[in-house]
C-alpha cells in the first residue's frame with residue numbers, strides 16, 4: 001500500500017463547514033483509537049518510527065505541518081494544512097513530522113489500539129526489515 005490523500009466530505013454553508021469521514025465512504029479501516037497532537041513547538045519534530053501493523057489517517061484540524069513518509073526506498077513529503085483533506089499512512093512506513101506552525105492540531109485515526117510492540121524506532125532496522133521482506 002502507498003500513502004494517499006482522502007477527500008473528506010464537507011458540508012459548507014453560511015454557518016461554517018462540517019467535514020465527515022465514514023467507513024462506507026472512504027475511511028479505509030475500522031477506527032480503534034484516536035489521538036491528537038498539539039502544542040508542538042515549531043522547532044521540534046515527531047514520529048521517527050514505523051509500525052508493523054498500524055494503519056493511520058492524519059487530519060490537520062488547524063495550522064500546518066509536513067510529514068515525510070519513507071517506504072524503504074522512496075521518501076515523499078506531504079504538506080497538511082486543510083481539515084477537509086486526510087492522508088492515509090500505510091503500515092511499515094517510516095514517518096517524520098516537522099515544521100509545525102503555531103497552534104497546529106493534528107487528529108490521527110488509527111486501526112489498532114496503542115501497542116509499543118508495534119513500533120520500529122530504529123531507522124536502520126526499519127530499512128533492513130523492508131529489504132528482507134521484499
Ligand code: TYD
Nearest residue numbers: 033034035037045046047048049097113114
Ligand atoms: P509516539 O507515538 O512516540 O509519538 P510521536 O510519534 O508523535 O513522536 O508517542 C509518544 C508517547 O505517547 C509514547 O510514550 C507512547 C505514548 N502513546 C500512548 O500511550 N498512546 C497512544 O495512542 C500514542 C499515539 C502514544
